[in-house]
Structures are given as structure tokens and as C-alpha cells.
Amino acid sequence: ELKGNTLIVVLGASGDLAKKKTFPALFGLYRNGFLPNDIKIVGYARTKMDHEEYIKRVKSYIKTPIKEMEEQLGQFVGLCSYISGQYDQDEPFIHLRKHMEELEGDREERNRVFYMALPPSVFISVSEHLKRNCYPEKGITRLIVEKPFGKDLSSSRKLQKALEPIWKEDELFRIDHYLGKEMVKNILVLRFGNEFFGATWNRNHIHNVQISFKEPFGTEGRGGYFDEFGIIRDVMQNHLLQVLTLLAMERPMSFSAEDIRDEKVRVLRACPAVEPKNVIIGQYKKSLDGSKPGYKDDDTVPEDSRCPTFCAMACFIKNERWDGVPFILKAGKALNEQKTEIRIQFRDVTSGIFKDIPRNELVIRVQPNESVYIKMNSKQPGLSMNTVVTELDLTYRRRFSDLKIPEAYESLILDALKGDHSNFVRDDELDASWRIFTPLLHYLDEHEEITPMEYPYGSRGPLVLDEFTASYGYRFSDPK
Ligand code: BG6
Numbered sequence: 001e002l003k004g005n006t007l008i009v010v011l012g013a014s015g016d017l018a019k020k021k022t023f024p025a026l027f028g029l030y031r032n033g034f035l036p037n038d039i040k041i042v043g044y045a046r047t048k049m050d051h052e053e054y055i056k057r058v059k060s061y062i063k064t065p066i067k068e069m070e071e072q073l074g075q076f077v078g079l080c081s082y083i084s085g086q087y088d089q090d091e092p093f094i095h096l097r098k099h100m101e102e103l104e105g106d107r108e109e110r111n112r113v114f115y116m117a118l119p120p121s122v123f124i125s126v127s128e129h130l131k132r133n134c135y136p137e138k139g140i141t142r143l144i145v146e147k148p149f150g151k152d153l154s155s156s157r158k159l160q161k162a163l164e165p166i167w168k169e170d171e172l173f174r175i176d177h178y179l180g181k182e183m184v185k186n187i188l189v190l191r192f193g194n195e196f197f198g199a200t201w202n203r204n205h206i207h208n209v210q211i212s213f214k215e216p217f218g219t220e221g222r223g224g225y226f227d228e229f230g231i232i233r234d235v236m237q238n239h240l241l242q243v244l245t246l247l248a249m250e251r252p253m254s255f256s257a258e259d260i261r262d263e264k265v266r267v268l269r270a271c272p273a274v275e276p277k278n279v280i281i282g283q284y285k286k287s288l289d290g291s292k293p294g295y296k297d298d299d300t301v302p303e304d305s306r307c308p309t310f311c312a313m314a315c316f317i318k319n320e321r322w323d324g325v326p327f328i329l330k331a332g333k334a335l336n337e338q339k340t341e342i343r344i345q346f347r348d349v350t351s352g353i354f355k356d357i358p359r360n361e362l363v364i365r366v367q368p369n370e371s372v373y374i375k376m377n378s379k380q381p382g383l384s385m386n387t388v389v390t391e392l393d394l395t396y397r398r399r400f401s402d403l404k405i406p407e408a409y410e411s412l413i414l415d416a417l418k419g420d421h422s423n424f425v426r427d428d429e430l431d432a433s434w435r436i437f438t439p440l441l442h443y444l445d446e447h448e449e450i451t452p453m454e455y456p457y458g459s460r461g462p463l464v465l466d467e468f469t470a471s472y473g474y475r476f477s478d479p480k
Contacts, residue, residue, distance in 0.1 A: 005036075005038060005104070005107060005109060005110075005111055006036065006039055006111040006112070006113060006417065007039070007040050007041075007042060007100055007103060007104065007110070007111065007112050007113070008026070008039065008040070008041045008042070008113045008115060008417075009041075009042045009043075009044060009096070009100070009112065009113070009114045009115065009134075010022055010023070010026075010041065010042070010043050010044065010115045010117055011044045011045070011087075011114060011115065011116050011117060011118055011126055012044075012045055012116065012117035012118040012119075013043025013044055013045045013054075013082065013117070014043070014045040014046075014047040014049075014057065015045065015117055015118070017117040017146065018043070018045075018061070018117040019061045020061075021117075021177075021407075021409045022115060022117050022409065022413075023058055023061040023062065024061060024062055024063065024407070024409075025407055025409035025410045025413050026041060026076075026413065027062050027072075027073065027076050028406070028407055028410045029410050029413060029414055030072070030075075030076050030079075031069065031072050031076070034410075034414055035417075039079060040079055040080075040081070040103045040104075041079050041080045041081075042080075042081055042082070042083060042096070042099065042100065042103070043058070043080065043081070043082040043083070044082070044083050044084070044085065044092075044096055045082075045084060046084060046085070046086060046087070047084060048084045049082065049084065051081065051082065054080070054081075054082035055077045055080065058077055058080055059073060059077060062076075081099070081103070083095060083096050083099050087118070087122040087125055087126050087129070088122070088125045088129070089129075090129065090132070090133060093129040093130065093132070093133035093134055094133050096133070096134055097133050097134045100112065100134065108138050108139075109136075109138055109139040109140075110136035110137075110138065110139035111136075111139045111140045111141075112134065112136055112139065112140075112141050112142075113141075113142045113143075113144065113416060113417060114130055114134075114141070114142070114143045114144070115144045115413075116143065116144065116145045116146065117146065118146075120148055120149075120150075120159070123145065123159065123163070124159070124162045124163065127143070127163055127166045127167065128166060130143075131166045131167075140419070141171055142171055142172075142173060142416055142417075142419070143167050143171055143172055143173065144173045144175060144413070144416050145172065145173070145174055145175065146175050147174075147175070147176065147238055148229060148233065149174065149425075149430055150434070151228075151229070151233060151441075152434060152437075152438045152441055152442065153431065153434040153435055153438040154438075156430060156431070156434050157431065160427055160430070160431075169426070169427055170421070172424075172427075173412075173415075173416040173421065173424045174424050174425040174426075174430065175412055175424065175425075176238050176239060176242050176424075176425050177239075177408040177409060177412060178238070178239035178240075178242050178243060178366075178408070179242055179408075179412070179423040179424070179425075180407075180408030180409060180410075180411040180412035180415075180423060181366055181367065181408045182370060182405045182406070182411075183364055183365065183366040183367070183370050183372075184242070184243060184246065184366060185411070185423070186364070186372075187243070187246040187247060187342075187364070188246060188252075188255075188260075190364070190372065191247075191251075192251050197362070200346070201321075202321045202322070203321060203322055203323060203324055203325050204347075205346055205347055206325055206344055206345070206346055206347070207325070207345050207346060207347045207348075207359065207473055207474075207475075208325060208326045208327075208328060208345050208472055208473055208474050209244075209247060209325065209326070209327045209328065209342070209343070209344050209345070210327075210328045210329075210330065210342070210343040210344075210345070210469065210474065211240050211243050211244060211247075211327070211328070211329050211330070211341075211342050211343075212329075212330040212331070212339065212340065212341055212343070213235055213236075213239065213240060213330065213331040213332070213339075213340045214330075214331075214332055214335045214336070214337055214338060214339045214340070215332070215333050215334070215335060215338055216334070216335060216336065216337055216338050216458070217333065217334060218284060218292070218293070218295060218298075218309070218333050218334040218457060219295065219298060219301075219309065219333060220298075221298075223295070223298035223299075223300040223301040224300035224301075226301075226307065226309075227300070227301050227302065227305055227307045230307045230308045230309075230311075231308050231309055231310060231311050231331050231332065231333065232308065232311050232331075232437060232440070232441060232444075233437075233441070235331050236311060236313070236329055236331050236437070237433055237434065237436075237437045238425075238433070240329045240331060241268075241329075241433050241436070241437075242425075243342060243366075244315065244327050244329065245264045245267055245268060246264075247327075247342065247344075248267045248317055248321070248322060248327070249263040249264050249266070249267040250263050250266065250267065250321070251263075255422065256422070257420060257421035257422040257424075258421075260422050261421070261422075261426045261429055264426075264429055265426070265428050265429050265432055267317065267319070268429065268432035268433060268435075268436065269432055270317050270318050270319040270322075271315055271316070271317050271318075271432075271436050272316065272318060272436075273435065273436055273437070273438070273439040273440065274313050274314075274315055274436060274437060274439075274440045275440075276440055276443050276444070278313055278314040278315075279311065279312070279313040279314075279440060280311070280312050280313075280453065280462060280464060280465070280468050281308035281310065281311050281444070281450075281452040281453065282308060282309065282310030282311070282332065282452045282453045282454065282455045282461055282462040283295050283296075283305075283306075283307065283308060283309050283310065283452035283453075283454060283455075284309050284310070284332075284333065284334040284454070284455055284456065284457045285454045285455070285456055285457065286456065286457060287456055287457035287458045288456045288458070288459075292334070292457040292458060293457070294457065295307070295309050295334070306444075306448070306450070306451055306452060307452075308444070308452045309332065309333045309334060309452070310331070310332035310333070310335075310452070310455060310461050310462060311329075311330070311331055311332070312328065312329070312330040312331075312461070312465060312468055312469070313328070313329050313440075314326040314327065314328050314329075314472050315327045315328075315329065315436070326472035326473065328469055328472055328474065330461075330465070330469075332455075332461050334457040334458065335458070335459065335460060335461060336458055336459055336460050338367075338368060339365070339367070339368070340365075340366040340367050341363060341364065341365045341366060342363065342364040342366065343361055343362075343363050344361065344362040344363075344364075345359050345360075345361050345474060345475065346359050346360040346361065346362075347359065354377075354387070357377055357387055358375070358377060358389050358475070358477040359375075359475055359477070360374065360375060360376055360377075361374070361375040361477070362374050362375075363375070369395065369396075369397065370395075370396040370397075370405060371393065371394055371395040371396055371397075372394045373391045373392060373393040373394060373395070374391065374392040375389055375390075375391055375477065376389070376390060376391070376392060377389060377390075378390045389477060411423070412424070
């Protein structure tokens with residue numbers, strides 16, 4: 001449960017993540033009554049600023065509060081304070097400890113949650129300083145960390161090895177924010193709470209699965225970071241693979257964190273490394289009307305960059321449930337729309353009475369416009385026996401009046417405060433996921449002759465995409 005007397009320390013409090021996600025999420029939780037009233041939030045970063053400046057800054061992170069929220073925002077910033085300091089020196093961390101102790105008073109139990117909204121280059125040094133100077137003798141300590149967790153299996157292991165002596169696994173909360181999304185959390189309920197899905201959830205009934213991630217903007221300003229990682233490391237090895245895992249895992253014994261994560265690891269281990277022959281990569285160029293820049297027009301991107309901003313790949317799972325079923329992952333930046341969705345295409349019905357009748361599809365729209373719908377065949381109303389594709393449609397906006405979907409970060413920060421690891425990535429899970437992608441990543445890095453296919457900013461991706469998905473047996477019906 002949620003511990004009272006908790007202090008949250010946001011390290012990197014003046015950075016992009018803190019601004020865009022951490023503080024808005026903390027305020028969202030506070031506003032809705034999910035944070036204890038006595039919570040204190042300490043920011044730590046290198047930027048020197050006084051209390052007033054800092055409070056002004058925190059206020060600016062919280063977007064356009066409506067009138068009623070202003071009072072709450074005033075109370076929220078009353079809980080906030082700031083310490084500036086380097087990430088590699090003892091002294092400012094001693095200062096941080098003294099500041100925390102002042103806030104905590106003389107109580108014995110000190111519960112401290114450290115949120116590292118920091119680049120990975122300082123993970124280890126900050127961890128060491130926190131351990132040495134800010135680790136309470138009595139109480140609960142938790143550390144929330146953000147990707148990237150390395151660039152491949154060996155660098156991820158190296159990072160884990162370095163953190164291992166500092167933090168116990170149950171103190172670590174590795175964020176994959178897709179695990180905090182409402183529709184991603186819904187996957188287990190849809191699968192295991194509905195007999196008609198559960199019963200057909202296997203290779204006998206499902207022909208192929210597609211998980212797509214589309215963004216209508218390029219790397220705008222993040223080219224420097226992105227070029228080092230590329231789309232596969234940025235969203236596929238983590239976000240999309242997590243979705244695949246939840247779709248494919250066996251029923252956990254319970255909803256406990258360890259039962260869920262045991263099953264996730266088991267299915268990942270049944271997933272062989274992705275083979276380069278099952279992969280296409282792309283990189284965006286200028287939009288057709290010339291108004292949007294190409295990837296390489298970004299000054300921070302090298303002119304000869306081969307970095308993929310688009311990728312489609314087929315993964316397979318070698319177990320009884322899934323053998324032979326392609327799981328197609330697709331991800332791209334600078335495409336024609338914003339959409340993350342899961343599309344499960346069922347097998348053809350037994351031939352005979354129907355000719356070429358479309359397949360059933362179950363679509364889970366993760367974002368935007370959260371919904372679940374099933375494409376199914378029905379008799380065209382009237383005197384003929386013609387069939388028509390219709391939908392059983394659960395669009396959240398329509399179904400749930402007063403719909404309020406929490407931000408992924410709100411959900412995850414609350415889980416971390418409560419000590420619930422279910423939606424965080426365990427160390428062996430991280431290893432298993434890197435093992436699936438590392439050979440492909442090395443292959444692409446080493447083979448200089450492999451260049452990404454170009455696609456215009458604002459398009460659906462490289463032209464061969466439809467051919468690629470069709471080659472795994474995906475059958476197109478009218479898009480909804
Ligand atoms: C981040 C990636 O992890 O996820 C970004 O680094 C990406 O490149 C983002 O844009 C997508 O998150 P969301 O929640 O907007 O779908």
C-alpha cells in the first residue's frame with residue numbers, strides 16, 4: 001500500500017522528461033487525491049536557481065490549468081523544493097540529504113523514492129552518490145529509472161552489473177511507459193476475462209498479429225539522441241515488444257508482479273532472435289510538398305546516417321500456442337497519422353458455403369481514441385444472402401460517459417509509490433528482450449551496404465510495406 005511520510009526526489013528536475021511527463025503526472029495524481037497530503041517533492045538538477053524561480057518553472061510544466069486547478073496547483077507547488085548540484089560530487093548529495101532530513105523531521109522511518117529523469121551517462125554515478133549519501137537507515141527506498149537501458153545485450157548487462165551492488169532488484173522500478181497505458185493494461189483483462197477470446201487465442205484460430213506504432217512527426221530536435229538509437233531501440237525493443245509479450249504470454253497464476261513477470265519472461269524465451277530476412281527498414285526524406293524536412297536535414301544528424309526511422313519485422317514464437325503465427329511489429333516516425341494499434345487477424349472460415357469471405361479481426365486501439373472492435377461478417381439486411389463486414393464496436397468515448405483515462409506516467413508513478421512491480425520491467429525480462437533484437441541490431445550496424453528505404457515525410461512508410469505484410473499472410477480488408 002501507499003506509505004505515508006514519503007519523499008519523492010526528481011533527479012534531472014529541469015530536464016525534458018521531468019517537464020513533459022514527471023511533474024505533470026505528479027500534479028495529476030495530487031489533484032485527484034492519489035498522493036498523501038504530507039508528501040514532499042524535491043527537485044535536483046545542475047541548473048542553479050532560487051526557490052521562486054524553481055516554483056515558477058514547475059508551474060510552467062503543468063499545462064494551462066483550468067480555473068479550478070489553480071488553487072490546487074498553488075498547494076502542489078507548496079510541497080516542492082529544489083536543490084542544485086552536480087551529478088558526480090559528494091557535497092551536493094550531502095546537501096540533498098540534509099535537506100531531506102529537514103523535511104522529514106525527526107521521524108525514524110524515512111521513505112524515499114528517487115526518480116532518475118536523467119541521461120544514462122550519469123545513472124551509475126548518481127546511483128553511487130545516492131547510496132552513499134542519501135540512503136536511509138530505516139525505511140523504504142525506491143529508484144525509478146528510464147530507458148535507454150543500454151544499446152544491446154552486453155551494454156545492458158554491463159549497466160545492470162554496475163547497478164546490482166547498489167540497488168536490490170525490488171528497489172528498482174524500470175519504466176516502460178507503454179505498460180502504464182490504459183489499453184495495454186486492458187490486454188490481460190480482455191484475454192483472460194473473456195472466454196470467447198481466451199478459447200480462440202492460439203495458432204488454430206489466429207492467423208497473424210500486427211502491432212503498429214505510427215507518429216506524424218519526425219525526430220524534430222531529438223536527432224542527436226535518435227541517431228544513436230534508431231527506431232528499433234527507441235520503441236520496438238521496449239514498447240512494442242511489451243505489447244507482444246502481453247498478447248502472447250500464458251495465463252499467470254495471479255495478478256501478482258512475480259507471477260506476471262515469470263510468464264512474460266517465459267514467452268520471451270520462446271521467441272528466437274529476429275532474422276534480418278524478416279525485416280525492412282526505412283528513413284524519411286522531405287515531404288512531397290517540401291514543407292517538412294527529411295531526417296538528414298536535421299543538423300544534429302550525420303549526412304551519411306543509415307539510422308532507421310521506420311522498421312517492420314516479423315517475430316515468431318516457438319511454443320505450442322503460437323508456432324507459425326507471425327507477429328508483425330511496425331514502427332515509424334514522420335508518417336501520415338498518429339496511431340498505435342494491435343490487429344489480430346483470425347483464420348479463414350472453413351471453405352464451402354462462403355467464397356472469399358473476409359477474416360475476422362480484433363482491433364485494440366491503444367491511442368488515440370481508445371477502442372476495441374471486432375470486424376465480423378453479417379448478413380446484409382434484405383432479401384439476399386449477401387454478407388457484409390460489420391463491427392462490434394467498443395469505442396471508449398462513446399461507451400464510458402465522463403471518460404478519464406489516466407496518463408501512463410500517473411499510473412506508473414502511483415504503482416512505484418505503492419511498491420507494485422507488475423508494470424515494471426524485471427532484470428531477466430530486460431535480458432530476454434535484448435537477446436531477441438541484438439543479433440539484428442549488430443547485423444544492421446555491421447553491414448554498411450544495407451541502407452534504409454526512403455519514404456516521404458507524411459506518407460505510410462516505404463512502398464514495399466504492404467507487400468511485406470502480405471508476404472506473412474496478412475489479408476487486407478477495408479480499413480476502418
Ligand atoms: C518514447 C520514445 O519512449 O516513446 C519516443 O523515445 C516516442 O521516440 C514515445 O515518441 C512515444 O510515446 P507515446 O506515449 O507518445 O506513444
